[in-house]
Amino acid sequence: MQTGRAILPQGNMMKKMTLFALALVLGLSAATAQVRQNAFGVELGSHSTALYELTLGRHFSVTTRAGLVLDAGFSAKKDLDGKRFAFGGLTPFLSFEPRWYFSGQSSSDLFHTGGYLTVRFNGEWARMTILGPSYTKGDDRPLYTLSFAPTFGWTFGVSDNSYIRLSAGLGFFRTKVGYDAGKHYWRTSTKQGVITVPIEMVYGIRF
The missing domain is CATH 1.20.5 (Single alpha-helices involved in coiled-coils or other helix-helix interfaces)
Incomplete structure (x- = not known):
């Protein structure tokens, strides 16, 4: 017993x-559990793009995007025309972003959800801008811009294959500006004493 x-x-x-x-x-x-290693998609909003994301683990991925960025901004200082807001049209761009997701498990197997940190490397071709400002012969005209921006973002899942993504960062740029016949100079954030704050608001769909 x-x-x-x-x-x-x-x-x-x-x-x-x-x-x-x-x-x-x-x-x-x-x-x-990890999200799918390879994913394609589109994003619409401040940046209208096609994208490819390569997942390297639960917390890491590399994203490349190509499309059009809405070139609009607000400045604390007035420009020569006394304006603070400027609209520069839709500019073609290409970006490369290694991302670190710190929020843990994703709610979708197609994309990471939650918060992330990244350094966004960006190239914009101002000379190909759609609906941009007009220039007369001899005016200083931006040709292209190279930039990088340490960025914080958050992805909110909407459905299994769609999301809303918000991000903001601190941008440092280098712009090639043309003038006269083939002459140019470089305009940089350091020379101008400014730091830009690039903001993104997009709705994305993954396939």
């Missing part, structure tokens, strides 16, 4: 341990 009493608790304990181990395995499996 004593042996029987000893075996019964051990049996219950074994069942509990088995259930606990099963729950732990299932929990670890869910915790280590």
Whole structure:
């Protein structure tokens, strides 16, 4: 009887341990779940783009995008015309972004959700701008801009394959400006004593 009493608790304990181990395995499996390694998509908003994202693990990915950026901005200082807001049209751009997602497991297997940090490397071709300002012969005219921006962003899942993404960063740029016949100079954030704050608001769909 004593042996029987000893075996019964051990049996219950074994069942509990088995259930606990099963729950732990299932929990670890869910915790280590990753989004799909390769994903294509489109984004519409401040940046209208086609994109490709390569997932390198639960917390890392590399994203490349190409499309049109809405070139509009607000300045704390007035320009020569006394304006603070400027609209520069839709400018073709290409970007490369290594991202670190710090918010853990994603709610979708097509994209990471939650917060992330990145350094965005960007190239814009101002000379190909659509609906941009007009220039007369001899005017200083931006040709292209190279920039990088440490950025914080957050991706909100809307459905299994769509999301809303918001981000803001600190941008540092170098712009080639043409004037006269083939002459040019470089306009930089350092020379102008400014730091831009690039903001993105987009709705994305993944395939």
